[in-house]
Amino acid sequence: MMVKGKDGGGLGHLLMVIGLMGLVGLLVVAGVDGGYPVVDGAAKLGLSGNPYRHRERAVRRMESLKASLAAGTAPSPSPPISSRSRVYHATDYGADPTGNTDSSDAISKAISDAFRDPSDRVLMAGITDLGGAEIHLDGGSYLISSPITLPATRGGNLKIHSGSLRASDDFPTDRYLIELWASHSSGSESTKGDNDSTDYNYEYITLGGLMLDSNFRGGGIGIVNSLRTTIDNCYIVHFTSDGILVQSGHETYIRNSFIGQHITAGGDPDEKNFSGTGINLMGNDNAVTDVVIFSAAIGILVSGQANTLTGVHCYNKATGWGGTGIYLKSPELTQTRIINCYLDYTSIVSEDPVQLHVSGSFFLGDANVVLKSVKGVINGVDVVGNIFSGNGNGVDIVQLDESNGKFSDIDQVIVQHNVVRGMTLRSTTAKASMDGNRSVWTVDFSRVLLFPDRIQHVQYTLLANSAFPNHALRNTSGNQVVIETDVAVAASVHVAVDQCVASIG
Numbered sequence: 134m135m136v137k138g139k140d141g142g143g144l145g146h147l148l149m150v151i152g153l154m155g156l157v158g159l160l161v162v163a164g165v166d167g168g169y170p171v172v173d174g175a176a177k178l179g180l181s182g183n184p185y186r187h188r189e190r191a192v193r194r195m196e197s198l199k200a201s202l203a204a205g206t207a208p209s210p211s212p213p214i215s216s217r218s219r220v221y222h223a224t225d226y227g228a229d230p231t232g233n234t235d236s237s238d239a240i241s242k243a244i245s246d247a248f249r250d251p252s253d254r255v256l257m258a259g260i261t262d263l264g265g266a267e268i269h270l271d272g273g274s275y276l277i278s279s280p281i282t283l284p285a286t287r288g289g290n291l292k293i294h295s296g297s298l299r300a301s302d303d304f305p306t307d308r309y310l311i312e313l314w315a316s317h318s319s320g321s322e323s324t325k326g327d328n329d330s331t332d333y334n335y336e337y338i339t340l341g342g343l344m345l346d347s348n349f350r351g352g353g354i355g356i357v358n359s360l361r362t363t364i365d366n367c368y369i370v371h372f373t374s375d376g377i378l379v380q381s382g383h384e385t386y387i388r389n390s391f392i393g394q395h396i397t398a399g400g401d402p403d404e405k406n407f408s409g410t411g412i413n414l415m416g417n418d419n420a421v422t423d424v425v426i427f428s429a430a431i432g433i434l435v436s437g438q439a440n441t442l443t444g445v446h447c448y449n450k451a452t453g454w455g456g457t458g459i460y461l462k463s464p465e466l467t468q469t470r471i472i473n474c475y476l477d478y479t480s481i482v483s484e485d486p487v488q489l490h491v492s493g494s495f496f497l498g499d500a501n502v503v504l505k506s507v508k509g510v511i512n513g514v515d516v517v518g519n520i521f522s523g524n525g526n527g528v529d530i531v532q533l534d535e536s537n538g539k540f541s542d543i544d545q546v547i548v549q550h551n552v553v554r555g556m557t558l559r560s561t562t563a564k565a566s567m568d569g570n571r572s573v574w575t576v577d578f579s580r581v582l583l584f585p586d587r588i589q590h591v592q593y594t595l596l597a598n599s600a601f602p603n604h605a606l607r608n609t610s611g612n613q614v615v616i617e618t619d620v621a622v623a624a625s626v627h628v629a630v631d632q633c634v635a636s637i638g
């Protein structure tokens with residue numbers, strides 16, 4: 134049975150005792166042995182661990198009870214079932230908060246209990262509502278030799294929080310410290326297919342206030358086919374695969390967290406050797422918000438759609454060393470928004486981007502946006518309103534990688550309103566002016582326009598003080614705008630070009 138259930142039962146009995154003995158008796162009980170009912174419960178459970186903690190908790194409860202009695206607000210006695218706490222302390226199951234001995238089994242038992250007889254309510258069909266149960270790690274640091282998994286029976290509305298987990302030296306290298314992954318749960322008879330997206334494994338699981346140290350053996354958190362998962366205020370280090378993997382399911386919200394393979398603050402002498410991926414999003418509709426990735430070969434790898442990255446700071450592995458800040462590997466259907474991020478010596482790479490928005494972001498140290506052709510498709514890309522700051526090496530703020538072939542299917546690409554220092558401005562729109570006394574006016578936009586030979590729209594004005602020449606636009610090939618007058622004339626021309634226009638059919 135549940136330790137906490139025993140607590141509650143003890144309290145119920147205690148209240149009856151109070152009725153018989155009165156306040157004076159209560160004070161005696163509290164002073165003499167506040168821990169009695171719980172130690173009794175622990176003994177029945179055969180727990181070896183830590184009666185002192187039980188005692189402290191019981192004393193605390195007695196004190197709040199005394200306070201409420203004094204205030205005349207004592208709770209009325211209630212049946213044990215309704216006063217059961219649903220906070221499961223790992224240490225109550227024998228987990229070792231000093232990290233000296235393996236706590237995998239103890240934490241698993243706490244989780245199994247949390248999944249036991251909760252309520253008959255459900256969240257999504259087939260997912261039991263665990264009512265807000267908590268697995269409390271009590272600020273301990275636990276050694277883990279096998280992944281912390283949840284029962285295959287599927288559940289939700291559960292929180293695991295407030296402590297540290299560290300992989301042991303024999304932790305399996307292909308696993309994650311915490312897995313929301315029914316098919317990996319041990320002892321499960323039936324598991325739902327990973328790609329059966331209508332049958333979710335878990336819903337509304339919160340992982341918060343956790344430090345996860347993968348000890349260079351595998352990953353931090355693996356979430357497969359789950360719904361509405363929150364990872365909040367976690368510090369995930371020493372992974373070799375992914376800090377966090379999200380596969381299928383949707384609405385995993387990762388926020389206010391710090392992720393790095395190595396604990397470093399930049400300029401690390403081993404930066405060239407960083408490997409692994411900070412966050413691997415292989416699903417849809419997830420959000421990464423206010424997260425720092427301070428070491429990994431790839432900061433965030435996205436291969437699903439409709440994900441949002443906001444307030445992400447990547448200084449994982451400099452692009453100059455072969456790293457990538459944000460890698461969008463969802464060609465031809467990208468549907469990703471990158472807003473208010475900080476790409477710190479690490480770039481954004483997107484393969485055949487279709488519907489990509491990058492705005493309000495800061496790119497430092499020659500970090501840029503690389504649009505990489507795979508099948509030559511680029512459509513609906515918006516890189517606007519960003520700040521780029523480089524080191525004077527002539528790096529383009531937005532660069533086309535056409536090493537696999539040219540972009541041939543181009544539509545609705547808007548790169549403009551970016552401010553640039555120490556890098557080369559690239560844009561899909563530009564303006565220029567030219568003075569002279571001539572009949573052919575060639576204005577060259579090739580140094581600024583993003584696409585090599587693509588001007589879709591030109592507007593020009595010829596400003597002549599002393600003549601009325603005939604004039605015409607002759608050519609826009611190679612991003613060179615050619616305007617001709619019928620006679621030589623002293624004038625200036627002002628030209629605006631655009632590589633993206635809305636088609637009106």
Ligand SMILES: *[C@@H]1O[C@H](CO)[C@@H](O)[C@H](O)[C@H]1NC(C)=O
Nearest residue numbers: 316324325326327328329330
């Ligand atoms: C996933 O989908 C594929 C193709 O529909 C199917 O062949 C495969 O069996 C499915 N896998 C699982 C685990 O359900």
Ligand SMILES: *[C@@H]1O[C@H](CO)[C@@H](O)[C@H](O)[C@H]1NC(C)=O
Nearest residue numbers: 401402403404405406407408
């Ligand atoms: C980085 O990797 C290289 C090549 O594997 C190795 O020679 C070097 O010792 C590594 N650096 C460190 C500090 O581990």
Ligand SMILES: *[C@@H]1O[C@H](CO)[C@@H](O)[C@H](O)[C@H]1NC(C)=O
Nearest residue numbers: 569570571599621622623624
């Ligand atoms: C423009 O050039 C022509 C000869 O090429 C010259 O006659 C004329 O004076 C020039 N006009 C001005 C305003 O310099």
Ligand SMILES: *[C@@H]1O[C@H](CO)[C@@H](O)[C@H](O)[C@H]1NC(C)=O
Nearest residue numbers: 607608609610611612613615
């Ligand atoms: C435009 O200029 C290019 C390059 O000089 C040339 O090959 C092409 O024939 C010109 N087109 C027209 C319509 O004059």
